[in-house]
Amino acid sequence: MGVGGATMDERVPRDFETLRATILERRENLPKRIAQIAAYALDNPDDIAFGTAASIAASAGVQPSTLIRFAQQLGFDGFTSLQQVFRERLRERNSTYDERLLALRAKAEGGAGHRAIFDGFIAAASTSLNDISRTLDEAHLEQAVSLLAKAETIYVLAKRRSYPVASYIAYALGKLNIRNQLVESAAGLNAEMISFATPADAVIAISFSPYAPATIDEARAIRDQGVPIVAITDSSFSPLAQFARVWFEVAEADFAGFRSLSATMALAMALTVGVGEKRRDGGRRRKA
Amino acid sequence: MGVGGATMDERVPRDFETLRATILERRENLPKRIAQIAAYALDNPDDIAFGTAASIAASAGVQPSTLIRFAQQLGFDGFTSLQQVFRERLRERNSTYDERLLALRAKAEGGAGHRAIFDGFIAAASTSLNDISRTLDEAHLEQAVSLLAKAETIYVLAKRRSYPVASYIAYALGKLNIRNQLVESAAGLNAEMISFATPADAVIAISFSPYAPATIDEARAIRDQGVPIVAITDSSFSPLAQFARVWFEVAEADFAGFRSLSATMALAMALTVGVGEKRRDGGRRRKA
DNA sequence: TAGTGATTGGAATTATTATTTCATATTGCC
DNA sequence: GGCAATATGAAATAATAATTCCAATCACTA
Incomplete structure (x- = not known):
């Protein structure tokens, strides 16, 4: 009886995209406060990744316990394991635009052949677009x-x-x-x-x-x-x-x-x- | 006497780049274990952002206390504030290229005014560069x-x-x-x-x-x-x-x-x- | 080589943070 | 409108993690 922790049939989302999909799917039938923290999580994934249960709960306007219940409803055994998913997302997300450009530029300068020249022009164009987009x-x-x-x-x-x-x-x-x-x-x-x-x-x-x-x-x-x-x-x-x-x-x-x-x-x-x-x-x- | 905590003249690096520069600058005159954790920090910034003092120390092969001394040498008052810098780096680092483009395109389509038009052309140019870079x-x-x-x-x-x-x-x-x-x-x-x-x-x-x-x-x-x-x-x-x-x-x-x-x-x-x-x-x- | 000061390791301590519990409120159903 | 089931809030508790402290070691100088 109770929450039936014994056999856990439901799959626990391991990656952010699955998690996101799961949340969106259940969004409709979630209790008010849980829905509130769910919305907050999708809107501020970075905050979930770095915050403490208390700080996140405060920002989302709920109690820390609600946050934990939210995590549990999704199949995690607590806030901490939910947070892992949000952290993984940041780790795995591609390198920054700047890093990518640096790599391209390095390839263009270091590498030989005509592909390197091409990369150089791509990098120059990207940099220029980036700059003007910021400074216009x-x-x-x-x-x-x-x-x-x-x-x-x-x-x-x-x-x-x-x-x-x-x-x-x-x-x-x-x-x-x-x-x-x-x-x-x-x-x-x-x-x-x-x-x-x-x-x-x-x-x-x-x-x-x-x-x-x-x-x-x-x-x-x-x-x-x-x-x-x-x-x-x-x-x-x-x-x-x-x-x-x-x-x-x-x-x-x-x-x-x-x-x-x-x-x-x-x-x-x-x-x-x-x-x-x-x-x-x-x-x-x-x-x- | 002591570390002279009273008046702290030295500037505490607030952003990752400054921090990185500071570390590289001092690298030569750091004690062995401190240097070890310094190198680890620059090589694995993500680990610093997400790990606990204990886990990081273990990965770097030092004691947690060394990690804290390292932070203090840099002017932080502890590991936690050092970690903030590494976390900020991840937060501020631009979203992926694709996410950025999506945002730009959304702005161009949703938004009004001439800035939106401009963004649209920037997005189109970026997309094109991206595509050709992959397919050439x-x-x-x-x-x-x-x-x-x-x-x-x-x-x-x-x-x-x-x-x-x-x-x-x-x-x-x-x-x-x-x-x-x-x-x-x-x-x-x-x-x-x-x-x-x-x-x-x-x-x-x-x-x-x-x-x-x-x-x-x-x-x-x-x-x-x-x-x-x-x-x-x-x-x-x-x-x-x-x-x-x-x-x-x-x-x-x-x-x-x-x-x-x-x-x-x-x-x-x-x-x-x-x-x-x-x-x-x-x-x-x-x-x- | 002995002595001094800096550095390091490891455990004790303190602080922080997640989680649980329980009382209270709310919702849905008959 | 009353009852049961569910949801929520707030505080107590347990767990975890950061920090400090002290003894041991190392490196340097006289």
């Missing part, structure tokens, strides 16, 4: 999108290393039916092209050190015409930062002397699609 | 590099969405002093440009569904002239795959209707730099 200034993003969304024509300005980004922006803007002009140096007509821009237009300018002189000159000229500039560049000392109404600092990692473009690309696409969305929304309702 | 065929990479390294001139063929990659390849090849020709559709002279290619040259062709007809036509034409093609495309059904001597399948994730280019870019750069290296090496010694 949301306010600037909003400002830039607003500014560009109001423009009659968006001029896109970038040479050399940054040119691929410009061409993708132009492609995407075209797809979104947003009037744009890629300032290309094909026939030396850039100056004329630029001279058509007015303060009702806007510019996306991209340049990284060493700044292509043409980009700088054109950016200055267009700024002097009163056309607002959104710049993507790599430092506050960049001449582009001086000319720009809004500017983004993007630190691209490099490998074998070539900078990744992945972060710049992601930002460029976010700007482009952001403008597209803003224009659509703006047509219907102009709400923040 | 090394043998194909070697083949492709060999093939391209032997070419007199490398023709680069890509339109529309893929054009940015082509332009970056052309830029990089130029920087590496590798003769190349970007087949641009500026003045409609592509056919003529292509007609100059010989079997001693090679082509990098890039196209994703829906395949730009111009790219396909040009690839067919150039293949018919006996020029070997290295293709980057998205499926074995791609017409490019038919024409190519070597081809890579690259699955780019997309967001808001725009495909990431990050994986393609990384592969393109690996090919480019790989060719650069092979040419340099090949000049001196032709070894695998």
